[in-house]
Each structure stands twice: as C-alpha cells, then as structure tokens.
Amino acid sequence: MDSTTNGTRTMTYIEAITDGLRTEMRRDPDVLVMGEDIGGDFGGAFKATQGLEAEFGARRVMNTPMTELAFIGAATGMGLMGLRPVIEVQFADFISTGFDSIVQYAATTHYRWQAPVPWVIRAPADGGIRSGPFHSQNPEAWFVHTPGLKVVAPATPADAKGLLLAAIRDNNPVIYFESKPLYRSLRGEVPEGDRATPIGRARIAREGHHVTVITYGEMVRQALLAADGLAPEITVEVIDLRTLKPLDRDTVTASVRKTGRAVVVHAANRLAGVGAEIAADLGQTSFEYLDAPICRVGGLDVPVPFSPPLEDAYRPGAGDITAAIRETVAY
Amino acid sequence: MTLLPDDLNVDLHYWMRLTRTMDDQLVNLWKQGRGVGTTFNQRGHEAISVGAGMALAPDDVVAPMHRDLGCYLVRGMTPRRLMANQLGRATGVTRGRDSNLHGCGDLSLNLIGFISHLPQSMPVALGAAMSFSYCSEPRVALTFVGDGSSCAGVFHESLNLAAVQRAPFVVVIENNQYAYSTPLHQQMAIDDLAVRASGHGVESRTVDGNDVEEVYRSVKAAVGKARDGGGPTLIEARTMRMLGHAIHDGAEYVPQELLDDWSARDPLLLHEEKLTSRGLVDHEYLARVAEKCREIVDDAVEFAESSEWPDPGTVSDGVYAA
Numbered sequence: 057m058d059s060t061t062n063g064t065r066t067m068t069y070i071e072a073i074t075d076g077l078r079t080e081m082r083r084d085p086d087v088l089v090m091g092e093d094i095g096g097d098f099g100g101a102f103k104a105t106q107g108l109e110a111e112f113g114a115r116r117v118m119n120t121p122m123t124e125l126a127f128i129g130a131a132t133g134m135g136l137m138g139l140r141p142v143i144e145v146q147f148a149d150f151i152s153t154g155f156d157s158i159v160q161y162a163a164t165t166h167y168r169w170q171a172p173v174p175w176v177i178r179a180p181a182d183g184g185i186r187s188g189p190f191h192s193q194n195p196e197a198w199f200v201h202t203p204g205l206k207v208v209a210p211a212t213p214a215d216a217k218g219l220l221l222a223a224i225r226d227n228n229p230v231i232y233f234e235s236k237p238l239y240r241s242l243r244g245e246v247p248e249g250d251r252a253t254p255i256g257r258a259r260i261a262r263e264g265h266h267v268t269v270i271t272y273g274e275m276v277r278q279a280l281l282a283a284d285g286l287a288p289e290i291t292v293e294v295i296d297l298r299t300l301k302p303l304d305r306d307t308v309t310a311s312v313r314k315t316g317r318a319v320v321v322h323a324a325n326r327l328a329g330v331g332a333e334i335a336a337d338l339g340q341t342s343f344e345y346l347d348a349p350i351c352r353v354g355g356l357d358v359p360v361p362f363s364p365p366l367e368d369a370y371r372p373g374a375g376d377i378t379a380a381i382r383e384t385v386a387y
Numbered sequence: 388m389t390l391l392p393d394d395l396n397v398d399l400h401y402w403m404r405l406t407r408t409m410d411d412q413l414v415n416l417w418k419q420g421r422g423v424g425t426t427f428n429q430r431g432h433e434a435i436s437v438g439a440g441m442a443l444a445p446d447d448v449v450a451p452m453h454r455d456l457g458c459y460l461v462r463g464m465t466p467r468r469l470m471a472n473q474l475g476r477a478t479g480v481t482r483g484r485d486s487n488l489h490g491c492g493d494l495s496l497n498l499i500g501f502i503s504h505l506p507q508s509m510p511v512a513l514g515a516a517m518s519f520s521y522c523s524e525p526r527v528a529l530t531f532v533g534d535g536s537s538c539a540g541v542f543h544e545s546l547n548l549a550a551v552q553r554a555p556f557v558v559v560i561e562n563n564q565y566a567y568s569t570p571l572h573q574q575m576a577i578d579d580l581a582v583r584a585s586g587h588g589v590e591s592r593t594v595d596g597n598d599v600e601e602v603y604r605s606v607k608a609a610v611g612k613a614r615d616g617g618g619p620t621l622i623e624a625r626t627m628r629m630l631g632h633a634i635h636d637g638a639e640y641v642p643q644e645l646l647d648d649w650s651a652r653d654p655l656l657l658h659e660e661k662l663t664s665r666g667l668v669d670h671e672y673l674a675r676v677a678e679k680c681r682e683i684v685d686d687a688v689e690f691a692e693s694s695e696w697p698d699p700g701t702v703s704d705g706v707y708a709a
Contacts, residue, residue: 126544133514168490172708227708
C-alpha cells in the first residue's frame with residue numbers, strides 16, 4: 057500500500073479486498089473467513105487472506121477440506137445462526153461444485169421461511185491470464201438467473217473494498233465476483249475506514265455523449281481504454297454496473313436515452329449472458345430513444361481456451377469494444 | 388438397560404400418537420380430494436422423529452426432513468401452522484411459499500427448514516453446530532437423513548468436515564429400506580449403514596428405529612457427548628416406510644411379506660404395549676389420548692381449511708431479507 061492522502065490510500069485491487077476483509081473482521085466479531093488454503097502464512101492461492109490468521113486466529117480464518125458443497129452449506133448454517141461467513145472459493149470455476157447449496161438452499165431460504173442467510177462468496181473470476189478452461193471462467197449469469205441471490209462485480213480497488221463491505225453487511229447471500237486480471241495490475245485510491253459501496257447502484261465511470269458502454273469487472277478498464285482512443289472524435293459514456301443483481305436499470309436507461317446508442321460488454325460468453333438481459337430491457341423500455349441497434353460484445357460460446365492466440369480470440373478487449381462503438385456510432 | 392422415567396415415556400407416547408393421528412388425517416384429506424399438491428407419509432417413522440426430537444435440549448437446533456412430522460410437533464410447531472402449510476394457506480409456516488413439510492423452519496423454535504435435495508440439510512445443520520463451537524455455546528445440532536441420502540457425496544463431505552471440526556453434531560439416518568422405489572440392495576453394497584461413519588473418524592451405532600426408548604436413549608447419549616466436546620455421532624435407526632413415498636404412491640414394489648413383518652412391530656403400538664404392560668397407563672388412558680389427538684388435528688384441519696389463501700399480490704414478497 058502507498059501513501060495516505062485525504063482519507064484515501066493507493067492500493068491494488070487485491071490489497072483492497074484484503075483491506076475490506078480486515079476492516080469487517082475488526083468491526084464485527086461475527087465475521088469469519090473460510091475456504092481452501094486460506095489460513096496460516098500461506099493466505100490463499102492469491103494471498104487475499106494473508107495476515108488474517110495472525111491477527112484474528114484460526115477460529116476466524118478457517119481452512120476447509122476440498123469440499124465446496126459441504127463448506128458452503130456449512131456457511132449457510134452459520135449464517136442462519138447469526139454469523140457472517142465470507143467464503144473463498146479458490147477459483148470462480150469451482151463454484152459449480154457447491155451449486156446446490158447456493159442456488160437451491162441458500163437462495164430460497166428467506167422466501168420460503170423468512171430466515172436470512174448472510175454469507176458472501178468471494179469468487180476469483182475472469183481470464184486473460186492464460187489459465188485454461190477451469191481457472192478462467194465468468195459464471196455470473198448462473199447466479200443472476202437465480203432468485204434470492206445478490207451478485208456484485210467490482211471494477212476498481214475502491215469498489216473492491218466498498219462492495220465487499222456492503223456484501224458482508226447484507227442479510228442475503230451475495231456472490232462477489234472479483235476479477236483476477238485486476239488483482240495486481242490495477243491500482244487506485246481506496247477510502248480508509250468502513251465506507252461501503254451500496255449494492256444495486258451503478259457508476260458512471262466516464263461521461264460522454266455519443267454512445268453508452270455498459271459493462272463490469274475488468275471490461276470497465278477495457279472500455280475506458282477504448283474511450284480514450286476514440287476521444288475527442290467520439291465521446292463515450294462508460295457505465296460500470298458494479299452490481300449485476302439487482303441491476304441498476306435506471307442508471308443504464310437514463311444514460312442510453314441521453315446518448316441514443318448502447319454497447320453492452322462482458323468477458324463472459326455472450327450467449328444468454330447478463331448483457332442479453334440488459335439489451336432486451338433497453339429494447340423494451342427505450343426503443344424510441346435508440347439511433348442504432350444495441351450492440352453486444354462478449355466471449356465466444358466455447359470453453360475458455362488456454363493458449364494465448366486462442367484465448368485472445370475468445371475474449372473481448374479494447375479493440376473489439378472500439379470496433380463495436382465505431383459500428384454503432386456509424387449506423 | 389435402565390428404563391426411561393415414566394413421565395418421559397408417557398410424553399413420548401403422546402407425541403407419537405399425535406403424529407400418527409395427524410398423518411392419518413393427512414392421508415384421509417388427500418383421499419377425499421381436499422389436499423393440495425402432495426403429502427409425505429410418516430407411518431413407521433414416528434419413533435425416530437419423536438425419540439430424537441425429545442432427546443434434544445430447547446436450545447439445540449434440529450433440521451428435520453419430510454418423514455419427521457413428529458419432530459416438528461415435539462419442537463413446538465403447532466398442528467395448525469403445519470396443517471395450513473400442507474394446504475398452501477397464508478397461515479402456514481411458509482405462508483404458501485413451500486409445500487407440505489418442506490421449508491418448515493422457524494428459528495424461534497430452533498428448527499431449520501429442509502429442501503428436496505436431500506441431504507443438503509446435513510452441511511447446513513453442521514454449520515449450525517460449527518457456529519456453536521465458534522461462539523463457545525453448549526449447544527448441539529442434529530439432522531435427519533435417509534438411507535438414500537447416505538449414498539450422496541455431500542453426506543460424506545459433511546461427516547468428514549464434522550470430524551475435522553469436532554463439531555457438536557448428530558446425524559440420524561432413518562433407514563426405511565427404500566429410497567422412493569429403490570430397495571437398499573440397489574442403492575448400496577453394504578448392509579450396515581453405520582459403517583459409513585468409520586471412514587471419516589466418526590463414531591456410529593445402529594438402533595431399532597421402532598423402539599422409541601432406544602432411539603431416545605442413543606440420541607440422548609450422542610447429544611450429551613457432542614455437548615461435552617466429544618464430537619459428532621452417526622446413528623442409523625432402522626425402520627420400514629409402511630406406506631408409499633408420498634400420497635400418490637401405492638408402493639406396489641414393496642413385497643407384502645416385508646410389510647407384514649414390520650407391521651407386527653409398529654412403533655406406536657409397540658410403545659403402547661410397553662406402557663400398559665408396565666402398568667404406567669391403562670387402555671382407557673390410551674383411548675383418551677387418542678381422542679384428544681383427534682380433537683387437536685380436527686381443529687388444525689378446520690383452521691387450515693378456513694384460513695385465507697395467500698394474496699397473489701404478495702408473490703414477490705420476502706425473496707430478500709431486509
């Protein structure tokens with residue numbers, strides 16, 4: 057972490073996650089972290105929990121066996137009893153191993169018998185780092201499609217901390233998708249203390265007039281790069297959704313009605329992805345405001361491939377977003 | 388083997404009789420076309436659900452399943468709320484959100500609601516037990532699973548995690564010989580389900596699930612051990628599902644001889660014989676209890692059938708906690 061200025065600190069995205077965990081564990085003795093390999097000096101596959109056991113003890117930093125179904129289910133039981141477990145699934149790809157405990161049990165409990173399940177799953181997601189089909193996925197659409205869950209996906213260090221705080225304090229099961237390619241490559245100002253980023257509110261990451269790019273996670277950085285390259289000829293408004301469920305439809309709709317053009321971007325495969333819902337919603341609510349068809353940019357409908365040329369062919373980036381914007385503006 | 392106290396034995400009988408009466412009435416209602424959706428038969432399971440439920444202290448937590456009507460009753464869930472839930476009414480436990488005994492959780496009664504994906508209650512109840520360790524509270528969590536559940540991966544994952552955590556956790560397998568229509572020998576290559584625990588370093592035993600005293604005594608011992616820091620226990624309680632899986636199921640696949648064998652050992656009648664032979668109660672008492680239970684269940688049916696349906700305008704209410 058770097059210098060402190062005006063109540064903020066410069067830190068990397070992953071430092072902000074650790075800072076968020078530490079902040080909440082200091083504030084609330086009911087908060088604990090659990091997952092595979094997260095304890096001790098090792099501190100997790102990505103080191104997000106390093107130092108936590110030294111400060112809070114093994115009771116609150118719990119190494120688990122390699123059994124997502126059991127330990128996510130156990131977190132549900134802990135949550136029902138009033139604790140606030142934060143679960144690390146080592147890679148978002150492995151979340152499917154605990155699927156029943158999330159989408160069948162935790163997600164439905166409050167609707168069925170009014171008992172809150174206040175846990176958070178931290179899911180290290182996203183690719184572009186040559187990790188192959190099982191360490192690169194973006195499975196957020198599965199969970200956005202599930203009633204009873206909340207889903208967040210921070211794009212900045214400030215939101216990595218702020219959304220984690222909000223997720224831990226929320227009385228519902230929240231899946232927190234963190235973007236691995238941002239971990240150590242993105243630095244930013246992060247408020248000190250315990251200021252949460254409200255769940256359900258998008259952010260205008262950049263103002264513009266000609267077109268709105270709606271995206272989240274690492275694709276916010278790619279969209280901002282594209283916008284830089286197109287300015288001043290084309291001014292691009294970039295919306296960082298921050299929360300995928302519940303979606304901030306109002307912010308999206310207001311921006312698209314202003315610019316008249318929409319490009320929806322995510323790294324997850326495009327087919328039936330979160331962007332499909334956003335595009336359909338805009339088509340229904342804002343048809344008469346649109347000057348061009350809504351354009352969607354996303355991953356291909358293939359497993360995330362390993363080899364660099366193949367993964368680059370799979371995964372959208374600033375170049376694809378630039379091309380999509382040009383096409384949409386030229387329509 | 389020491390006998391249980393007389394008043395406890397009389398209480399165990401009362402809850403088993405109430406369970407049987409309510410279950411019989413559910414079968415009647417459905418046969419008369421007054422049911423909604425389906426209902427799961429309880430006959431044969433009364434000693435396990437009541438005996439285990441009674442062995443818990445009020446602060447202990449239990450996650451029953453669809454054969455455990457007796458446990459819900461023992462824990463204080465009223466026949467009115469349960470019946471209204473069966474009939475999908477606004478006054479039911481889940482306000483019409485979930486069916487029959489599914490989702491009949493109530494934290495004020497330390498009851499955790501289950502989902503159809505058995506045994507997914509197992510890790511959840513384990514998590515409750517782990518929270519008691521976390522908070523240094525002298526409480527225990529217990530859950531029920533079936534013989535079918537004992538084949539599932541999460542059953543083994545949960546036993547393993549419970550052992551590693553030395554959690555105050557008790558699992559009762561209700562081995563009723565069938566998972567829906569599939570007999571034990573098509574589910575597993577073992578005869579003794581209690582051995583499933585040994586590979587995880589968990590203590591286990593097998594008990595007669597039709598003997599409510601034996602169920603109570605063994606669960607009480609396991610709960611006491613867990614409360615004293617002795618870790619988890621698995622108890623296999625053997626019984627027979629005497630009716631179909633649910634009300635639609637005639638269970639023609641079950642050999643009649645098997646039912647005949649087990650019906651000679653009906654858990655409720657077995658206990659009534661014990662009580663009378665020991666001179667604790669007479670037949671007049673048993674008739675009075677049966678009559679009282681009928682009145683309670685009739686009242687529950689009247690309450691449920693005269694209750695409002697849920698307002699369709701509330702369909703989206705309660706998806707999220709505030």
